[in-house]
Amino acid sequence: MALSYILLLALIQGLTEFLPISSSAHLILPSQVLGWPDQGLAFDVAVHVGTLVAVLLYFRRDFSLLFLGWLRSVISLPGRERRSGGYSRMAWAIVIATIPAVIAGWLLNSFIDIYLRSVLVIAIATIFFGLILWVADLKRTEKFRRVDDIGWRGALIVGMAQAIALIPGTSRSGITITAGLMLGLTRRAAARFSFLMSAPLILAAGLFKTLELIEQGSDAPWGDVALGAGLSCVSAYLCIHLFMELISRIGMTPFVIYRLLLGLLLLGVYFSL
Incomplete structure (x- = not known):
């Protein structure tokens, strides 16, 4: 791949994975507007790995405390009662919020690939869910400053919102932040929860694509793949x-x-095709 192609796609993945602006809306532009070919499965895996490493590095303290808190909530240590502090509640909130998207992705993946990955659908979803985000931000109440304050019902609502993000153009981070704001989280708390709950899904997507890559076999240009992973990691972290x-x-x-x-812009592209 040309260096400019690698740079653009890695930066798009790194930046749009976490900003509430829809990664699918951006990834469709190079192919539809510039006529660039598909980047290939190996490169796709690499940039997902890059963004996963970025979120794990940035929230490394949170993830270590989440894991320890979860362990304390399920394991009775000798001479100690089970403890369920803020991090254990947040860990369970992330688990609960991940379940709807996993189920929806397993059931609807083929339907989405066949019927919803069009420029028109992505354009409409980009506009519609952007307006919903705007309303949620304007109407926010900021009752809760911590994620674990919203409880398991709130976590499930955010998880169901994350499942809706399977519709291309929605933006996973955008709709989960929207749901968090509607539940009364502060902007920062809603964004933090959105980023923390991204890790299991990015990991699952990366593993799924890796298995697909193994089945297909690959003679990918591994230098380009490594460069893409590194660039997506750095851009996502920043x-x-x-x-x-x-x-x-x-x-x-x-x-x-x-x-x-x-x-x-996407609507203009669609009606000019």
Whole structure:
């Protein structure tokens, strides 16, 4: 692959995986507008691995405490009672929030691939769910500053929202942040929960694609693959850092405006085909 192609696709994956602007809306543009070929399964796996490493590195302390908290909630240590602190509740919230998307993906993956991966669907979803994000941000109540305050019902609602993100153009981070805001989380808490709950799904997607890659066999250009993974990791890490630092001040309006413009561009592409 050309270096410019590798750079663009890795940056798109790294930046759009966590910003509420829809990665699928951006990944369709190089092929539809520029006529670039599909990047291949090995490259797809690599950029997913890159974004997974980024979120694990950025929230490394959270993930270690989540794992320890979960262990304490399920294992009775000698001479100690089971403890269920904030991190154990958050760990279970992530587990609960992951279940709907896993089930929906298993049941609907073929349907989505056949019927929903079109420029028109992505354009409409980009605009519609962008407007929903805008409304949720304007109407937010900020009752809860911590994720574990929303309880298992709230986690399930966010998880069901994450399942809706299987519709291309929705944006996984966008709709989960939307759900968090509607439940009363602060902007920062909603974004943090969205990023933390992304790890299991990115891992699952990466493993699924890896198995598919093994079945197909591959003579992929591994230098390009490694470069793509590294670039997506660095861009995703920087993206998470800047988003978490700025989101409380700038809100969701800039991303909503961007989504509306992007959706209109995709509609223009669709009707010009």
